[in-house]
Amino acid sequence: MRVVADLDKCQGHGLCRMSAPDVFDLTVDEGQVIVKFDGEIPAELEDAAALGVESCPEIALSIVE
Numbered sequence: 001m002r003v004v005a006d007l008d009k010c011q012g013h014g015l016c017r018m019s020a021p022d023v024f025d026l027t028v029d030e031g032q033v034i035v036k037f038d039g040e041i042p043a044e045l046e047d048a049a050a051l052g053v054e055s056c057p058e059i060a061l062s063i064v065e
């Protein structure tokens with residue numbers, strides 16, 4: 001499983017990071033999401049990643065199987 005962020009949609013709310021801080025971070029100016037994993041999300045973090053994706057009010061995050 002991978003997570004892809006659409007930075008055109010991201011508004012920097014940070015709800016994803018609140019839900020899953022091991023998977024998501026924000027840029028230094030807190031303006032945009034950073035997905036900490038370029039490739040596969042580690043299996044033990046998949047549930048957290050999915051929670052973070054669901055928490056995004058802008059629908060900026062997508063799961064790619």
Ligand code: SF4
Nearest residue numbers: 010011013014016056
């Ligand atoms: S919750 Fe969505 S809009 Fe907010 S920082 Fe995360 S990806 Fe961006």
